[in-house]
Structures are given as structure tokens and as C-alpha cells.
Amino acid sequence: MARTVTTYQCSSCGYQSSKPLGRCPNCQAWNSFEELSAGPSAPSRLGGGYGGVRGGKLTALSTVGRREEPRFSSGVTELDRVLGGGLVAGGVTLVGGEPGIGKSTLLLQVADHVAKDGRSVLYVAGEESLEQIRLRADRLGVTADLQLTRDTRAEHIAALLTEHRPALIIVDSIQTVQASEDGTAGSLTQVRDGTAILTRAAKESGAAMVLVGHVTKDGTVAGPKVMEHIVDATLFLESVGQYRLIRSVKNRFGQAGELGVFEMRGEGLVGVDNPSAAFLAERPVGVPGSVVAATLDGNRPMLLEVQALAAKTPYPNARRVVVGLDPRRVDVVLAVLERRLELTLQGLDVYVNLAGGLRVMDPGLDLAVALAVYSAVVGRAVPEDVAVFGEVGLAGEVRTVTQALRRAEEAERAGYRRLIVPPGLTGQPGVSSVEEALGFLWKGREQA
Numbered sequence: 001m002a003r004t005v006t007t008y009q010c011s012s013c014g015y016q017s018s019k020p021l022g023r024c025p026n027c028q029a030w031n032s033f034e035e036l037s038a039g040p041s042a043p044s045r046l047g048g049g050y051g052g053v054r055g056g057k058l059t060a061l062s063t064v065g066r067r068e069e070p071r072f073s074s075g076v077t078e079l080d081r082v083l084g085g086g087l088v089a090g091g092v093t094l095v096g097g098e099p100g101i102g103k104s105t106l107l108l109q110v111a112d113h114v115a116k117d118g119r120s121v122l123y124v125a126g127e128e129s130l131e132q133i134r135l136r137a138d139r140l141g142v143t144a145d146l147q148l149t150r151d152t153r154a155e156h157i158a159a160l161l162t163e164h165r166p167a168l169i170i171v172d173s174i175q176t177v178q179a180s181e182d183g184t185a186g187s188l189t190q191v192r193d194g195t196a197i198l199t200r201a202a203k204e205s206g207a208a209m210v211l212v213g214h215v216t217k218d219g220t221v222a223g224p225k226v227m228e229h230i231v232d233a234t235l236f237l238e239s240v241g242q243y244r245l246i247r248s249v250k251n252r253f254g255q256a257g258e259l260g261v262f263e264m265r266g267e268g269l270v271g272v273d274n275p276s277a278a279f280l281a282e283r284p285v286g287v288p289g290s291v292v293a294a295t296l297d298g299n300r301p302m303l304l305e306v307q308a309l310a311a312k313t314p315y316p317n318a319r320r321v322v323v324g325l326d327p328r329r330v331d332v333v334l335a336v337l338e339r340r341l342e343l344t345l346q347g348l349d350v351y352v353n354l355a356g357g358l359r360v361m362d363p364g365l366d367l368a369v370a371l372a373v374y375s376a377v378v379g380r381a382v383p384e385d386v387a388v389f390g391e392v393g394l395a396g397e398v399r400t401v402t403q404a405l406r407r408a409e410e411a412e413r414a415g416y417r418r419l420i421v422p423p424g425l426t427g428q429p430g431v432s433s434v435e436e437a438l439g440f441l442w443k444g445r446e447q448a
Helices: 077-083 103-116 130-140 154-164 188-205 226-230 275-279 327-340 363-378 404-413 434-447
Strands: 008-010 033-035 092-097 121-125 147-149 168-172 208-213 233-240 243-251 259-265 268-271 290-297 300-312 320-323 348-354 386-388 418-420
Touching: 077 233, 077 243, 077 259, 077 268, 092 103, 092 188, 092 226, 103 121, 103 130, 103 168, 103 208, 103 268, 121 130, 121 154, 147 154, 154 168, 154 188, 188 208, 188 226, 259 275, 275 300, 290 363, 290 404, 300 363, 300 404, 320 327, 327 363, 327 434, 348 363, 363 386, 363 434, 404 418, 418 434
Parallel strands: 092 208, 092 233, 121 147, 121 168, 168 208, 290 386, 320 348, 386 418
Antiparallel strands: 008 033, 233 243, 243 259, 259 268, 290 300, 300 348
């Protein structure tokens, strides 16, 4: 007789254990273990199969046909960019973001565009009343006749997909969906099971599904991690000043890491076609310590302003304040300036800021930081027609960075005629060291 084995699984990450644990050793979640349904253990002698069960049919890769997933536009250019070209029929997208950041606003705009394009849209309002949805629609100028429901039972939503076959379904939010009668909506088990049921229904009906997810105080999607593994794409909406950024951290139908930029206005979220110009709109001209850097946020090249300020410190130990950049990389650049260029920073508080509120961890910003700090210390402004990028090594050398050509093209498109870049880029002279970059910077200006 087969021996019964009891297994416990973490509802957050799926880690399994033979006994319940107070804290998951994999994801560090507390009190997340649940007992799985017990089953007989495998017999010691397999005989003709595993537990009396034989394997299914195998399919050779060479016999599998090639088929592009059908897409249709969301009607929002910046969102289409992040999705890899538009919404995918049968694809499931998870959108996360802080409360009030604009998730429902953006998706209601998408629903309006899709419905006006002749496709049916189903909107599951789990957190708001239908009257609240109508008020938001009036404020945003939504005129399409959307189909709404307040039923948040997962099986009923799946049945609606089978009966009505909408092209797009929006579930706002997945934390309100109830997968079973004996559970509480929003619990880890309910969110996981609800996501699995709705994903299966979307695949079977061919509807593009968008799930809205809550986030934790750390900024990650609330709920079990397996939920993000189930869906096809995961997007995060974040706030940067007056702008909203949407990023793809996972995309089975496109490239992950894409970035879309929106501006919040009275009529809703409006895409920003030229983020470089938007983030440089308030850049001061002729001020020491300001440098335009061609950076890469995700897979999108942008021009941002790196600012530096040096002031005599009133404290025994000088301070180093970094905002929007990697503090450890900035410390390396400051050490290179002191050691290789003999720039005196002792007794000076140094402040380095990436203007605009963005936080970018890009090694290509090293050269911009070096030039900005040097400019701030010597009190000499960098010419306004100069854009730079490059990684700085410990020997003071300037190293190449990823997608250098796209960075250079973005700078030239924005009207920056002089580029200070690493060597090896076609059509650009390139500099091999920080010292050479400084000489090229002001020497070239004097010759001009």
C-alpha cells in the first residue's frame, strides 16, 4: 500500500517543504506555508510506468508550425511601445502601481480607444461602483459604450468571457477577485487561484486581459510571486514629478525593459513623444556643474541633466550627497578625479543630482558626473551644445557603454552638435580618458 506524504508549499513563491515553516527560506515571507492535498508517494518499483501512469505523446520541434501572435493597438502609443507593439489576443498583462497613480485612468482610456476601433470591451469594476466609473469616464471624455460588471467571482468572469467573447477585458483589481467561496478576496491563495482561472479563460477565449494589481510598500506587486509567473507581461506605473513612467519588467511577447512616459493632465494620461526635451526643458544655461548626458533607461535612450555642486564644508568630514544615481559609482568617479586629475575635493561638500526625479543606474553616466563635478569645482560652465556619455574606470580611462550608437543618435536628434564619447563610435573622435575629455571640452570651444 502506498504511503501518504504531506507537503507544505509557500503561497508566496511556491517553495515546498515536508513540514510547515514559520518563515520561508526562499522568499523570507512569514506564515505563508499551506498544506497541499495529500497524495500517495511514488512506488519503489516503477514497473511499466510511474505509479501506473505512462507518459503522453511527444512532439518534435521541427513539426511545430510558426505563428505570430495576433495583436491590436491599445490606442495609446507609449503603452504600445512598452507592450512590444500592442495588446496580444489571449495575452494576460499585469499592471501594478501605487494607489492614485493613474492605473484605472490609463486603462479606461485604453478601453475607450479599443471600443471606438470596433472591438468589444468588458470592464470588471471590483473596487469602484459603476457610478464612479461613469464619473471618471465623463471627466476623461470617454464616449464608447463599454460593458461593465461588478461580479468579481473568478468562475463568473470566466463564464462571461466564454459567452460574450470580448476583445479586451480589464479586471480592476485582481485583489478583489474571489476564486472560491470559503476564502477571503485578496488573500494569497485567492489571488493566485483567481489569476490562474482568469488566465486560462483568456487563453481559451482569445481575449486580451489586463489585470490591475496592488503594490506593497517596497513597490512590488502584492500577492504571491507565482502570480507574476502566470501572466505574460508585467508592467509597473510609477510617478516622477509631473510625469508617469510605465516600465515592462516581463514580456513574453516583446522586449522587457521598455519605458513609456506620460504626463498627467485634466483629460487623463497623455503620452510624451520627446522625453529628452521634456526633462531638459528647465535646464539652466551657462551655469557651472550642469552637463547633458545621453543615458539609457531600460531600452530607451534619453537625454538627462547631471548637476553637481561643490561647497566648503562646515563639518569635520565632508559630505557626499547623491540623488538619482548610484552613490557607489559616484564615489569611484570622485576618487578618480582626486587621484588621476589631482582635483582637490578635501574640505568640500559635493552634491550630485540627476535632474527630473528619475533614478537611473547606468554606468554611462560616469563621464557626465566627472565633468559636472570638475565644472562645479573650477567654476567653469560646460558649453550648452555638448552631450556626453561613457563609463569611467579606476585608471581614469573612458570605456564604451551599451547601445552607444542609439545614445549618439538621440543626442544628435536633440540638436547637440558636439559629443564627448568613448572611442570606437563611428563618426565621432572619441576620448580615451577623463583628462582628454576635459581638454577636448574647453579646447574645442576656444577653437570654435
